Amino acid sequence: MKDLHEIAASARNGFYQISVSESDKRNAVLKSLARLLTENKDSIFAANQADRDAAEAENLSSPLLHRLTFGEEKLSQVISGLYALVDLPDPISNTLAATEITEGLKLYRVSCPIGVIGVIFESRPDALIQISSLCIKSGNAVLLKGGREAIHTNQVLCGLVRSALEENGFSPDTAQLLETREDVAQMLKEDTLIDLIIPRGSNSFVRYIMDNSRIPVLGHSDGICHVYVDRDADPEMACKIVTDSKTQYVSVCNAAETLLVHRDIAARFLPEVYRSLRNKNVEIRGDEEVRKLIDCVQATDADWSTEYLDYIISVKIVSSLEEAVAHINRFGSHHTDCIVSENASAASAFMNTVDSAGVYWNVSTRFADGFVYGLGAEVGIATGKLHARGPMGLEGLTTYKYKLIGSGQTMEEMKTGKRHYTHVPLHENCPL
Amino acid sequence: MKDLHEIAASARNGFYQISVSESDKRNAVLKSLARLLTENKDSIFAANQADRDAAEAENLSSPLLHRLTFGEEKLSQVISGLYALVDLPDPISNTLAATEITEGLKLYRVSCPIGVIGVIFESRPDALIQISSLCIKSGNAVLLKGGREAIHTNQVLCGLVRSALEENGFSPDTAQLLETREDVAQMLKEDTLIDLIIPRGSNSFVRYIMDNSRIPVLGHSDGICHVYVDRDADPEMACKIVTDSKTQYVSVCNAAETLLVHRDIAARFLPEVYRSLRNKNVEIRGDEEVRKLIDCVQATDADWSTEYLDYIISVKIVSSLEEAVAHINRFGSHHTDCIVSENASAASAFMNTVDSAGVYWNVSTRFADGFVYGLGAEVGIATGKLHARGPMGLEGLTTYKYKLIGSGQTMEEMKTGKRHYTHVPLHENCPL
Numbered sequence: 001m002k003d004l005h006e007i008a009a010s011a012r013n014g015f016y017q018i019s020v021s022e023s024d025k026r027n028a029v030l031k032s033l034a035r036l037l038t039e040n041k042d043s044i045f046a047a048n049q050a051d052r053d054a055a056e057a058e059n060l061s062s063p064l065l066h067r068l069t070f071g072e073e074k075l076s077q078v079i080s081g082l083y084a085l086v087d088l089p090d091p092i093s094n095t096l097a098a099t100e101i102t103e104g105l106k107l108y109r110v111s112c113p114i115g116v117i118g119v120i121f122e123s124r125p126d127a128l129i130q131i132s133s134l135c136i137k138s139g140n141a142v143l144l145k146g147g148r149e150a151i152h153t154n155q156v157l158c159g160l161v162r163s164a165l166e167e168n169g170f171s172p173d174t175a176q177l178l179e180t181r182e183d184v185a186q187m188l189k190e191d192t193l194i195d196l197i198i199p200r201g202s203n204s205f206v207r208y209i210m211d212n213s214r215i216p217v218l219g220h221s222d223g224i225c226h227v228y229v230d231r232d233a234d235p236e237m238a239c240k241i242v243t244d245s246k247t248q249y250v251s252v253c254n255a256a257e258t259l260l261v262h263r264d265i266a267a268r269f270l271p272e273v274y275r276s277l278r279n280k281n282v283e284i285r286g287d288e289e290v291r292k293l294i295d296c297v298q299a300t301d302a303d304w305s306t307e308y309l310d311y312i313i314s315v316k317i318v319s320s321l322e323e324a325v326a327h328i329n330r331f332g333s334h335h336t337d338c339i340v341s342e343n344a345s346a347a348s349a350f351m352n353t354v355d356s357a358g359v360y361w362n363v364s365t366r367f368a369d370g371f372v373y374g375l376g377a378e379v380g381i382a383t384g385k386l387h388a389r390g391p392m393g394l395e396g397l398t399t400y401k402y403k404l405i406g407s408g409q410t411m412e413e414m415k416t417g418k419r420h421y422t423h424v425p426l427h428e429n430c431p432l
Numbered sequence: 433m434k435d436l437h438e439i440a441a442s443a444r445n446g447f448y449q450i451s452v453s454e455s456d457k458r459n460a461v462l463k464s465l466a467r468l469l470t471e472n473k474d475s476i477f478a479a480n481q482a483d484r485d486a487a488e489a490e491n492l493s494s495p496l497l498h499r500l501t502f503g504e505e506k507l508s509q510v511i512s513g514l515y516a517l518v519d520l521p522d523p524i525s526n527t528l529a530a531t532e533i534t535e536g537l538k539l540y541r542v543s544c545p546i547g548v549i550g551v552i553f554e555s556r557p558d559a560l561i562q563i564s565s566l567c568i569k570s571g572n573a574v575l576l577k578g579g580r581e582a583i584h585t586n587q588v589l590c591g592l593v594r595s596a597l598e599e600n601g602f603s604p605d606t607a608q609l610l611e612t613r614e615d616v617a618q619m620l621k622e623d624t625l626i627d628l629i630i631p632r633g634s635n636s637f638v639r640y641i642m643d644n645s646r647i648p649v650l651g652h653s654d655g656i657c658h659v660y661v662d663r664d665a666d667p668e669m670a671c672k673i674v675t676d677s678k679t680q681y682v683s684v685c686n687a688a689e690t691l692l693v694h695r696d697i698a699a700r701f702l703p704e705v706y707r708s709l710r711n712k713n714v715e716i717r718g719d720e721e722v723r724k725l726i727d728c729v730q731a732t733d734a735d736w737s738t739e740y741l742d743y744i745i746s747v748k749i750v751s752s753l754e755e756a757v758a759h760i761n762r763f764g765s766h767h768t769d770c771i772v773s774e775n776a777s778a779a780s781a782f783m784n785t786v787d788s789a790g791v792y793w794n795v796s797t798r799f800a801d802g803f804v805y806g807l808g809a810e811v812g813i814a815t816g817k818l819h820a821r822g823p824m825g826l827e828g829l830t831t832y833k834y835k836l837i838g839s840g841q842t843m844e845e846m847k848t849g850k851r852h853y854t855h856v857p858l859h860e861n862c863p864l
Contacts, residue, residue: 020784099806105795107805114817115787195817210646214639216818217648237840244842348864351835352452355547361864363537363838372846373539373834374531374855385546385627385831386648387819399817402805403783406795408669410676414804423806432780432793 004186007143007176008193011116014165014174015141019113023090025168029136033129033164034082040160041075047152048125055149063251063310070125070153078129081377085137088376091394092139098426102419105406108430111398113139115195118187118215119379122200123147128154132161132175134379138397143187143194145178188213198392200380202307203333218387218396220380222307222333223253225365228324228350230341231262235269237362238340239276242313244364245338247280251309253381254336254368258304259315260324261290266317270294277313286315304331321346325353332356334383336368336390357383357390403430436618439575439608440625443548446597446606447573451545455522457600461568465561465596466514472592473507479584480557487581495683495741502557502585510561513809517569520808523826524571530858534851537838540862543830545571547627550619550647551811554632555579560586564593564607566811570829575619575626577610620645630824632812634739635765650819650828652812654739654765655685657797660756660782662773663694667701669794670772671708674745676796677770679712683741685813686768686800690736691747692756693722698749702726709745718747736763753778757785764788766815768800768822789815789822835862 002010018026037044048070055068097109117140121127128146135142146154154177162172178184187194191214198218199209206219227245229238245256261269266289274294277284284296285303296315303314304327318324321339328337336358339350351359358368368391370378375393382388388396413419434442450458469476480502487497529541549572553559560578567574578586586609594604610616619626623646630650631641638651659677661670677688693701698721706726709716716728717735728747735746736759750756753771760769768790771782783791790800800823802810807825814820820828845851 016785101799101804101806105799112784207646214642216816218818234840240840240842244844248843248847344864347837351833351864352544353448356833358834358836360836361838362840363836364842366843367533367537367836367838367841368834372533372853374533384648386650389831390834399821401783401788402790402800402822404790404792404795404799405779406793406799408666408672408794409799410672410796411680411798412676415680421804432776432783 004183005190005193007173007178008116008187008190010171010173011141011143011176012193014171015113015116018136018141018170018174019092019139021139021170025170026136026139027086028168029164029170030082030086030133032167033133033161034079036160036164037075037079037129040156044070044075044153044156047156050152051150060149061310064123064149067122067124067251068149074126078126081130082133084376085133088137088394091137091398095429096400098428098430100422100424100426101404102409102414102422105404105409106426108403108405109400110403110430111400114397114399116141116143116193117397118143118145118194118197120145120184120197120199120201120209121147123149125150125153125157128157129161130377131379132158134377134394134397136165136174138394140397141174143176143178145184151179185212188215191215198380217384218380218382218392219384220253221383223255223335223381224258224305224307224331224333225254225256225335225368226258226260226328226332226337227256227365228260228318228321228328228337228339229262229265229269230321230339230343230346231264232343232346233262233265233269233340234342235265235272238269239273241338241340241362241364242273243276243280245366246277246282246313247311248364248366250311253307254365255309256338256365257306257308257314258331259313260318260327261315262321262324263317263319266290267293270315281311283312284315285312287317289317290315307333321349325350329355335381336360336365338363338365357381403432405432436615437622437625439605439610440548440619440622442603442605443573443575443608444625446603447545447548450568450573450602450606451524451571453571453602457602458568458571459518460600461596461602462514462518462565464599465565465593466511468592468596469507469511469561472588476502476507476585476588479588482584483582492581493742496555496581499554499556499683500581506558510558513562514565516808517565520569520826523569523830527861528832530860530862532854532856532858533836534841534846534854537836537841538858540835540837541832542835542862543832546829546831548573548575548625549829550575550577550626550629552577552616552629552631552633552641553579553812555581557582557585557589560589561593562809563811564590566809566826566829568597568606570826572829573606575608575610577616583611617644620647623647630812650812650814650824651816652685653815655687655767655813656690656737656739656763656765657686657688657767657800658690658692658760658764658769659688659797660692660750660753660760660769660771661694661697661701662753662771662775662778663696664775664778665694665697665701665772666774667697667704670701671705673770673772673794673796674705675708675712677798678709678714678745679743680796680798682743685739686797687741688770688797689738689740689746690763691745692750692759693747694753694756695749695751698722699725702747713743715744716747717744719749721749722747739765753781757782761787767813768792768797770795770797789813835864837864
């Protein structure tokens with residue numbers, strides 16, 4: 001059994017190879033993978049059945065069981081996702097900007113892959129295919145750690161990814177599966193071999209990663225999303241948006257967890273949203289004031305920072321838009337938050353002051369997704385502010401380098417005025 | 433005296449105010465600052481004289497004394513830098529991308545400031561003006577910690593920045609000076625109030641910061657820049673580039689520290705570059721093979737990872753371009769590295785496989801600079817790979833958020849086919 005240092009070193013070698021490969025070669029891996037998934041669907045489904053049997057024996061909640069399931073429907077989704085990815089333009093070796101610095105000296109900013117990326121994801125096994133295919137398309141190597149519940153499915157899927165790499169002349173170690181928590185702890189120490197960690201999970205988990213590694217982290221933490229129903233909201237639209245944000249798919253990070261209602265509209269709106277949410281069997285947890293208007297469970301302070309991932313919503317009455325924004329900036333996870341209002345200045349104030357990756361006006365929080373945004377797919381939804389924010393697709397898996405091409409220019413010539421800065425924007429691609 | 437938590441909290445309030453201000457208001461601060469610098473130049477120069485007297489008493493090296501000096505020349509440079517910054521376009525509230533997701537639902541990616549930024553910089557006091565003006569222009573708040581040697585100059589300069597903010601209706605606490613190492617240690621703990629740390633300094637210092645904070649770090653660490661003289665180099669050009677890279681300004685991060693020479697050209701090239709470097713009083717430290725060709729000091733293993741910031745260069749003979757690249761990726765600081773060659777395929781291989789922010793062909797490493805690149809100015813040169821890489825100007829101080837504007841769309845309508853994804857690229861700015 002290889003130790004983590006060897007695993008990371010072999011991934012790094014895989015990165016050096018794939019990072020300089022042609023786009024067609026990387027797309028060929030994705031097409032091979034699509035074929036292998038179809039050819040091997042029986043073993044995938046059998047492995048997934050083993051995972052689900054174990055999960056049922058352990059009494060996993062039904063939303064979690066739903067996420068774990070990988071059947072015909074998920075298979076056809078991931079395969080069509082692979083073909084969609086093949087059709088996307090190559091994210092690397094693109095000239096992002098070009099400038100003539102002085103006569104004969106040209107500066108190019110060129111996109112390139114990041115390197116070796118460690119991704120820790122939750123129980124959905126289809127995430128393994130999405131993440132590894134995004135990394136391969138963008139010329140990166142990837143170390144994958146999925147949920148323990150999905151181990152059998154993940155082993156089969158990662159084996160197919162490796163076969164697809166090998167079939168096309170790449171090292172299979174460009175994608176590797178980690179199986180234990182100890183592997184993750186070891187991975188965090190390899191800061192000279194691994195360039196980026198993407199942890200998808202709870203806030204406390206992301207904090208654990210940050211506290212234990214020098215490797216840069218693009219955190220995908222809790223999705224504590226809010227819907228704020230403004231004084232000037234259309235109650236019918238608000239009801240529709242709250243119900244969709246909460247119930248359309250409860251076990252995902254872009255589902256709403258907290259409803260904030262302006263006091264001036266509460267008496268009219270709360271009974272209406274109560275009926276709609278109870279219709280979908282949602283448990284409502286309200287503050288004192290809410291409980292005077294509708295029959296619900298008492299919310300505690302812990303509720304404002306809880307991601308239920310279930311048919312539960314916390315509800316609070318606020319006296320102003322500013323109070324709603326302050327609540328969201330304090331308790332939210334900077335993921336996606338929505339205002340329902342007919343008032344454009346209220347919407348503008350909300351969208352500019354809420355410090356989240358997604359700020360929505362009159363639309364369900366469930367739209368926070370890389371496919372929905374037109375990014376093709378996503379490796380995660382970054383809740384930090386740097387590098388990539390929100391749904392993170394191919395572009396988030398790239399960085400850039402500056403290529404400067406001259407003919408012997410020196411700084412001394414610039415300082416003494418023998419040459420002059422021209423700073424002419426160029427409309428050409430880097431020739432190298 | 434305020435403690436660090438209060439300092440950071442007041443900076444955060446400053447951020448909330450400046451982040452939503454008009455471009456004209458932020459530019460007015462920069463113009464006020466230019467005026468205040470001229471009006472108060474006598475007190476600036478007096479404070480700087482006090483710093484230089486103390487430094488001379490402590491026997492600071494002459495390159496460091498040179499960096500510390502803030503006289504008429506630096507003053508006119510920072511003032512023209514401020515006016516250049518005023519003329520640059522506003523980096524925030526720009527629509528970076530826009531897409532129609534479905535009928536009546538528009539997604540905008542809009543640039544915005546990052547928040548509160550902590551910058552730790554070295555002895556150059558002009559850096560204080562550059563950093564704080566870039567932060568103000570981009571709508572961020574800034575906590576500044578300069579070198580201990582420049583404390584008097586920095587106090588006067590930061591006071592002027594604060595006056596310029598106040599004159600224009602902003603909280604002066606949008607820019608604050610930290611004075612002790614203890615302040616820095618405290619700052620690293622304020623991860624809910626501070627969004628980004630930019631440490632400029634040695635590798636070990638940047639590592640210390642990363643090990644002691646959950647706040648994202650954009651490291652500006654050692655500048656261990658290399659010039660690789662390829663087998664197919666023009667020796668005359670190589671000599672000129674090596675000499676400029678090493679000697680044009682030795683105490684800066686983009687000066688070269690190590691020269692790698694292909695074995696096939698060493699016997700011809702080394703005596704030539706020896707004369708040129710000795711002419712500038714550069715101490716040469718060579719490996720065994722180098723010492724057979726020229727008279728120089730023996731290099732030890734430590735030399736390959738040392739940033740001299742002085743008239744010293746380490747020299748090594750390599751047997752291939754691959755060996756040069758491996759040496760650079762192992763010992764370099766991913767800052768800026770140059771190949772001198774007449775061979776385009778060698779240049780291409782070097783530029784694609786050297787894992788640095790700047791990869792140069794036939795040009796001095798001294799060109800790695802935000803002004804030179806046409807970015808206006810720089811807050812640092814990032815040697816990591818995420819968010820910003822290389823000279824980091826206004827764009828590096830911004831992030832983006834997704835603004836989604838709808839009219840009651842739900843995910844249920846998308847899933848049931850009542851609405852369809854259109855994903856039409858839009859050519860319009862976000863209205864909010």
